[in-house]
Amino acid sequence: MKRKILAFVMCMVLTTSALTACGSKNNDNPAPKTDTIVQPDKDSNSDKSSDNNDSKDSSDSNSKTEEENQIGQGVNGDIPSPSYTYEDIVNGPVGLCPGPHQKRGYSVSQWVNITNEWRSNMQSEVAKIEKHLTDDATDEEIDHFFNQLLYIVGSDYPAIEEINRFGYVIFKKDMKDPFTDEKVNENKQVNVEIVLDASGSMAKQINGQTMMNIAKNSITEVLKHLPKNAKVGLRVFGHKGNNTDSGKTESCSANELIHPIETLNTSAISKALSSVEATGWTSIADSIKNGGEDLSKFKEEGAVNILYIVTDGIETCGGDPIEAAQTLKNSGTNVVLGIIGFNVNATQDAVLKKIAEAGGGHYAIANNAGTLTSELYKITEATNNTYNWEPLTQVNLNLLTSWHNSCLFYNKMAFSGSESDEHSALSDAVRYAENEKIISYGVYKKLQAKIEERRDKIKQILGEEYAKREAESKKYLDEIKSRKGEQIALFTTTSRVNPHSDYYVSATGIGGNIEDSKKDGDKLNADKEESMKNDKK
Structure with a gap:
């Protein structure tokens, strides 16, 4: 990760x-x-x-x-x-x-x-x-x-989360990411284009919800966490024609920026999303090409341009997405490519992974509402660039230690027994x-x-990886203790599995916090009681 x-x-x-x-x-x-x-x-x-x-x-x-x-x-x-x-x-x-x-x-x-x-x-x-x-x-x-x-x-x-999701600090003296040593910039301009697959298979249902509606809800949820100065656009493909040969030409031509890249307007994006229906064919190559062109117009120095594609399949419109990804990578436009394979099988997964690699980008697989929202939250992590400076105090250190310990606990709970x-x-x-x-x-x-x-x-492999996370957490916390009093920007936990985190994602894909987790627990108990009543009948 x-x-x-x-x-x-x-x-x-x-x-x-x-x-x-x-x-x-x-x-x-x-x-x-x-x-x-x-x-x-x-x-x-x-x-x-x-x-x-x-x-x-x-x-x-x-x-x-x-x-x-x-x-x-x-x-x-x-x-x-x-x-x-x-x-x-x-x-x-x-x-x-x-x-x-x-x-x-x-x-x-x-x-x-x-x-x-x-x-x-x-x-x-x-x-x-x-x-x-x-x-x-x-x-x-x-x-x-x-x-x-x-x-x-x-x-x-x-996955066992990396410790940067547990919480960390950036020292003003250093102005660099503590885990990568890369320089960081305050208040950098972020431009994002999300591309949504509207091919016919997105009409399939998971737990009574169409995959299209799950994707719409996940996108809407993630928009809530983006900085207000972010510029966000929405492109869709396959939303016209039909998924038979007779509608292929119209469908493959339907690759449309339905909301321009402009200062974040959540309600306008949600409105644009509401009319999109799962319909036709899959044009990933054109999505990469067109999305790259959309973002290349933003040339601010130090700006971050992110192109994220959510798709449940591979190219079926005759394009070459690997070539398109390579062209994007070599174009000098500084566009970061991300692809999420939503509910894809092993063969599709391998193909989509190659496309992301060709573009020097990030690929992840998401198999339900929760994991889709979790992966899309990476956009918000990448856009987080507002720093509130304060001294590193013992209170901060205690808070970080608490976050790390709880995240380790919930991560262990998440993977234990999965094999x-x-x-x-x-x-x-x-x-x-x-x-x-x-x-x-x-x-x-x-x-x-x-x-x-x-x-x-x-x-064995998961156990070893968890042990690494424990060691990394201890090492990091020990290292920053010696710098007490220095000016820092404190970044809270962005864990997806820790219900104390604002980025906590339930099985439904809706974010929340510890209160949402309690509600999930209350509902579980209510369902259990109702089921026990039915069993006695």
């Missing part, structure tokens, strides 16, 4: 649902249903995938709908192998049907309903695997089958595959060994 403010500026480098309604990646809702992605009717799209690793749409796309171009071969396509580094674990794609996580608030009947629905969805996806394996299967074939299982049930591993949910899901999936004769018993045993190995690796 990248550091914020100037680190973000200088270094910025879904899973979709299956055709059946698989449980989504977010299992934080205490309702008795799993978080389900519901497919839109008629012309709307299904899940997005690709039958190759190229960023362009395929050459035979003239006879396909946008949906078909995105789906490709799905679970039977070329699926990337997992990488066991901390960054790849927490930033990796999530399965179509990740295993559910049992919350304390669930009643017995709720949990039974959740697991039964998940198991049904998982089994329907495993049954789609075309190549069956016998005892003479090669190691390569077994590895690929394991990748297919991860494509279906892989978990969403939470166990995936282990159970993979075990269920491989057991089903063996029962249905999709694999032999010999292959089953080899896959089960790989499942055990993966769980142990991930548990």
Whole structure:
């Protein structure tokens, strides 16, 4: 995870649902249903995938709908192998049907309903695997089958936040970011353009909300935290035509700046957003090109120009987004590129990551309302440039220590046991595959060994990363104690998992603070009591 403010500026480098309604990646809702992605009717799209690793749409796309171009071969396509580094674990794609996580608030009947629905969805996806394996299967074939299982049930591993989100100070004497050593500037002008995918698949639903509405709500939430002098514009694509071949030309031509880049006007942006509907095709290349041109008009010395694209799929309009990203990077316009893959699958994730890398930008995957808002908050972190100077006192030090300790605690709570949910899901999936004769018993045993190995690796890697965070926090707090009395600007915690933070994000994607967390808890208890009443009936 990248550091914020100037680190973000200088270094910025879904899973979709299956055709059946698989449980989504977010299992934080205490309702008795799993978080389900519901497919839109008629012309709307299904899940997005690709039958190759190229960023362009395929050459035979003239006879396909946008949906078909995105789906490709799905679970039977070329699926990337997992990488066991901390960054790849927490930033990796999530399965179509990740295993559910049992919350304390669930009643017995709720949990039974959740697991039964998940198991049904998982089994329907495993049954789609075309190549069956016998005892003479090669190691390569077994590895690929394991990748297919991860494509279906892989978990969403939470990142352990960097300590800059715990809270920190900037010393006036230094005027540099304490974690990157980059120079910082007060009151720099920030220009932002957010680009929203309005292709047909954004009409899919997660927990009763369309992905389009989730994205709109997340953008509106993030705007509340931007500085008043920021200039913000909004571009959308795919909002005209339709997602069939007959509407492709009109849809691919629809790449429009619907709100100009001007001094932040939250109500005007929200109004412009309200009329956008999920409709057609995906034009990422034009979004990068047009967005870069929009921002290149702002040439103030020291200004920060940020282009952030939210998309749930890959290019289907024939453009080359990698080339567009490279052109943007080499244009000298000093535009920072960010791409969020919203509910993308493993194949799309790999393609979008390459686009961001080509532009020297930042890429992140977001699988639900909460993680989408959390990722978009990076824009507000990058624009935070108003400093209130005061002496570093013992009160400040105590406050920072309290923030760091609570953030460490809530981060540990967020990732603890996450590998166990995936282990159970993979075990269920491989057991089903063996029962249905999709694999032999010999292959089953080899896959089960790989499942055990993966769980142990991930548990170790996450534990080691958390230990690093503890050490980094202690070192940082010890270092600043010796500078008591110097002029500092105090930056409060921007943690997404700590309910004491103004940047706390609940499962719904709405920000808040400790009071919002208490409300979530009260609702959970109320739901639990209601469920217990129903169980007794």
